[in-house]
Amino acid sequence: QVPVVESGGGSVQAGGSLTLSCAESFSEYSHYYCMAWFRQAPGKQREGVAAIGSDDDTRYTDSVKDRFTISKDKAENTLYLQMNNLTPEDSAMYYCAANECGVRRNYGRLWDSPMEYNYWGQGTQVTVSS
Numbered sequence: 017q018v019p020v021v022e023s024g025g026g027s028v029q030a031g032g033s034l035t036l037s038c039a040e041s042f043s044e045y046s047h048y049y050c051m052a053w054f055r056q057a058p059g060k061q062r063e064g065v066a067a068i069g070s071d072d073d074t075r076y077t078d079s080v081k082d083r084f085t086i087s088k089d090k091a092e093n094t095l096y097l098q099m100n101n102l103t104p105e106d107s108a109m110y111y112c113a114a115n116e117c118g119v120r121r122n123y124g125r126l127w128d129s130p131m132e133y134n135y136w137g138q139g140t141q142v143t144v145s146s
Contacts, residue, residue, distance in 0.1 A: 018137070019093075020051075020112045025140030032102050034054040036140060038112030050117035052133060053086060053097045055108035055142075062130025065110070066097060073122040078107070102144045112137040117122055 024036040042049055052067035056138055066086035067075045085098040095112060113133035117123060126132050 020114050020134040020137040022110065022137040024089050025110060025142045026085040027143040027145065030103055030113070030144055030146050032137075032144070033100045033131055034102065034142060035099065036110055036112075036142075038097075040093050040095060040112075040114060042071070042083045042093065042114070045116075046090060047119055048116050049114050049128060050121065050127075051088065051114045051124055052114065053095075053126060053137065054111045054113055054128075054130060055106075056111070056139075057108040058076075060108075061143055063108075064130075067127040068095070068119075069122025071120040071122055075122075075127040077128065089118050090132050098137040099142070102142075104144045104146050107142060107144045109139040111139045 018133040023037045040063050050069050053064050054062050054067040068086050068088055083101045087096045114135040115133045123132050
């Protein structure tokens with residue numbers, strides 16, 4: 017069983033919105049995990065978009081602050097990324113990532129380092145047209 021599975025990608029016009037979902041299967045151990053959204057555009061490095069610690073601390077890369085919101089529905093074991101006012105520069109494959117970081121913890125300055133996360137989804141494509 018894949019620990020994290022993304023869904024919700026698609027094609028939208030600039031200014032539109034999308035919500036990505038990531039179903040995780042950590043069950044009663046969910047509160048031990050830090051989770052994040054990364055994205056990778058063709059020819060570019062994988063980039064941290066947003067993260068949420070097991071303490072619910074949230075982090076965002078500067079380019080998405082005030083447009084994207086990361087949240088977690090603990091009852092549904094689902095991570096979300098609400099994306100508003102999308103631009104063509106947001107077009108990429110989006111990945112959900114997770115790792116056991118402990119109870120009430122976050123990765124601090126390392127939140128956007130792919131090396132901190134052991135579990136990755138298969139990705140969901142987001143395409144924004146101008």
